[in-house]
Amino acid sequence: MIGILPGRLATRQRLFVGAILVMGLSTLDLIPLELGLLGSVWPIVLLWPVCGWAGLGPNVTTAGLLFLLGLWVDTLTGAQFGTWSFIALLSHACVLVQARVLGTRNLGRISRATLAGVVLFLVMLLFALWRNIGFNIMSAIVPITVAIFCYQRVGQLYDLSEDEL
Amino acid sequence: MVRRGNRRTNIVGPVIGAVVLTALVTAAVTMLVTGSRYGAVAGFSSDVAGALGRVISVPVGWFQAGVSSVTSYFGGSPLNQKLKEENASLLQWRDQARAMAERLDAYEKLHGIAGEKLPEGISGRMVGESVSVFSRAGIVNLGSKAGVKVNWIVLNQNGLVGRVIAVGADTSRVLLLGDSESRVPVMGEVTRARAIASGDKSAVPRLAHLNTPTIMQDGERVMTSGDDGIFPRGIAVGQAGIAPDKVWRVRLATNASAIDFVRLIPPSNFPPPLETVTPPPLPAPPSDATMRDLTGSGAILPLAPGAAAVPSAATPEAIRAAQTDAALGLTKKSANERDAARETARKAEAARLEALRGNAGPARKDAASGAGSDSATAPRSAKKSEGSAAQSPLATAPTPAPEPTRAAEPAPLIEGPN
Numbered sequence: 001m002i003g004i005l006p007g008r009l010a011t012r013q014r015l016f017v018g019a020i021l022v023m024g025l026s027t028l029d030l031i032p033l034e035l036g037l038l039g040s041v042w043p044i045v046l047l048w049p050v051c052g053w054a055g056l057g058p059n060v061t062t063a064g065l066l067f068l069l070g071l072w073v074d075t076l077t078g079a080q081f082g083t084w085s086f087i088a089l090l091s092h093a094c095v096l097v098q099a100r101v102l103g104t105r106n107l108g109r110i111s112r113a114t115l116a117g118v119v120l121f122l123v124m125l126l127f128a129l130w131r132n133i134g135f136n137i138m139s140a141i142v143p144i145t146v147a148i149f150c151y152q153r154v155g156q157l158y159d160l161s162e163d164e165l
Numbered sequence: 166m167v168r169r170g171n172r173r174t175n176i177v178g179p180v181i182g183a184v185v186l187t188a189l190v191t192a193a194v195t196m197l198v199t200g201s202r203y204g205a206v207a208g209f210s211s212d213v214a215g216a217l218g219r220v221i222s223v224p225v226g227w228f229q230a231g232v233s234s235v236t237s238y239f240g241g242s243p244l245n246q247k248l249k250e251e252n253a254s255l256l257q258w259r260d261q262a263r264a265m266a267e268r269l270d271a272y273e274k275l276h277g278i279a280g281e282k283l284p285e286g287i288s289g290r291m292v293g294e295s296v297s298v299f300s301r302a303g304i305v306n307l308g309s310k311a312g313v314k315v316n317w318i319v320l321n322q323n324g325l326v327g328r329v330i331a332v333g334a335d336t337s338r339v340l341l342l343g344d345s346e347s348r349v350p351v352m353g354e355v356t357r358a359r360a361i362a363s364g365d366k367s368a369v370p371r372l373a374h375l376n377t378p379t380i381m382q383d384g385e386r387v388m389t390s391g392d393d394g395i396f397p398r399g400i401a402v403g404q405a406g407i408a409p410d411k412v413w414r415v416r417l418a419t420n421a422s423a424i425d426f427v428r429l430i431p432p433s434n435f436p437p438p439l440e441t442v443t444p445p446p447l448p449a450p451p452s453d454a455t456m457r458d459l460t461g462s463g464a465i466l467p468l469a470p471g472a473a474a475v476p477s478a479a480t481p482e483a484i485r486a487a488q489t490d491a492a493l494g495l496t497k498k499s500a501n502e503r504d505a506a507r508e509t510a511r512k513a514e515a516a517r518l519e520a521l522r523g524n525a526g527p528a529r530k531d532a533a534s535g536a537g538s539d540s541a542t543a544p545r546s547a548k549k550s551e552g553s554a555a556q557s558p559l560a561t562a563p564t565p566a567p568e569p570t571r572a573a574e575p576a577p578l579i580e581g582p583n
Contacts, residue, residue, distance in 0.1 A: 030293035058182030075210035077295040078302030082196030134345030134365035
């Protein structure tokens with residue numbers, strides 16, 4: 001499979017390039033393209049670092065970057081500050097536990113992304129229940145599904161492992 | 166040694182990472198609990214998103230213009246014809262609307278009704294619209310420099326768009342009607358059924374707390390009711406309808422086309438009452454002695470003089486029987502009064518006829534000595550009146566009581582021309 005990057009950069013560089021890519025693609029949310037009741041067509045790009053960076057294990061850099069990326073998405077979407085940081089970090093922690101307990105590290109890229117997508121969806125649902133916010137399930141499933149399918153291409157940039165530290 | 170040091174690093178790193186991860190989750194929770202979508206930080210984020218939205222909207226605008234030009238090239242002529250027809254019909258509607266507005270103004274002046282005209286606002290453009298899972302918000306290129314404040318109302322040519330929730334220096338963030346935090350009091354245009362248009366992250370907000378769901382009509386236009394004192398009354402919101410989930414929802418009027426140019430107007434903000442309302446002083450409670458007397462006589466409270474008796478058993482049957490008795494009593498009383506009036510009228514008529522007979526003798530003598538032409542007329546008229554009095558059923562039938570002045574002057578009937 002041909003990845004989007006020709007070579008393999010150093011781990012830290014890949015972390016920051018991935019973060020910048022998420023920041024850039026998140027701004028696409030400002031273009032109102034919708035599928036009616038199915039919500040926005042733009043993927044929830046936070047899924048990519050949540051899934052891919054879990055291969056590094058618990059890490060200060062990834063946690064900090066996820067926190068900042070969440071704040072950035074809050075800034076763009078107009079959600080309350082902390083919303084997407086909370087969702088991204090909690091999903092990341094769940095994926096970390098999942099990788100340790102279930103040993104999902106050896107699965108394929110799509111399978112890992114799908115599992116991370118399920119976790120992200122459940123965390124979003126939990127958040128909506130906690131904050132008593134209206135939650136349209138279809139408008140959440142579609143962006144997550146799009147992000148899972150896109151991960152097949154961009155996963156090479158985000159898939160990190162403990163060996164790279 | 167090297168291997169042991171690496172192992173220690175590999176253990177410490179994840180632990181620190183886990184601690185930092187937990188701390189950041191806690192920080193996010195704290196921000197969620199203590200923060201809000203309003204305030205200066207939200208205004209700053211609005212400016213950031215607005216700047217990005219302006220940059221993004223340039224290529225999007227080019228793309229839309231390109232699509233529009235291609236579409237108009239291939240379908241320009243039919244579209245032109247359609248627009249001409251639409252324009253002609255709209256001109257008629259405009260004239261009618263102006264005439265109705267003038268009449269309405271006149272009526273309001275006549276009745277002294279305080280008009281609710283939309284205040285003058287400022288126009289801007291929506292440079293970004295974010296439709297994410299947890300929010301539906303837009304960015305307008307007008308901020309505090311243009312005088313915009315929180316809670317200003319945002320409209321476009323189709324109707325209500327939302328309200329301003331955060332103001333930056335150059336931009337404002339608009340909470341769209343579909344956002345889960347959006348609540349707008351609305352009412353049906355025809356039925357006046359009140360409801361709250363409650364956003365739930367879909368394009369068709371729910372009509373919550375609908376007070377009369379049975380009279381709400383499918384397809385009825387929904388507009389703001391102005392009950393909250395923020396949204397002016399009468400702004401179009403959309404059309405009501407029952408969704409497949411059997412819930413009343415409103416199809417937003419602003420979904421008819423992309424939101425581009427918008428108008429921002431200040432909220433109604435009903436002024437609070439200037440003077441505090443003080444309740445009137447209550448009378449002093451009855452003394453203990455009064456209460457003791459009342460309870461001793463078996464009454465709870467003394468009845469006002471002339472007040473109707475309180476039924477001892479206020480069952481429906483007892484009330485119905487009391488009403489029937491009252492009606493019968495009223496009927497008997499009115500019948501007695503009617504009979505008395507008839508008797509009075511009969512006596513008055515008899516007295517009048519008697520008086521006529523008494524006066525007829527001298528009149529006949531006068532007629533025999535003088536006016537020959539009247540001699541036949543007077544007895545005839547007297548006989549006629551007698552006969553009519555004897556034969557007429559009105560003699561015994563109830564007749565209105567004669568006026569005293571007419572009863573006292575029977576002369577015109579028998580006095581001839583002088």
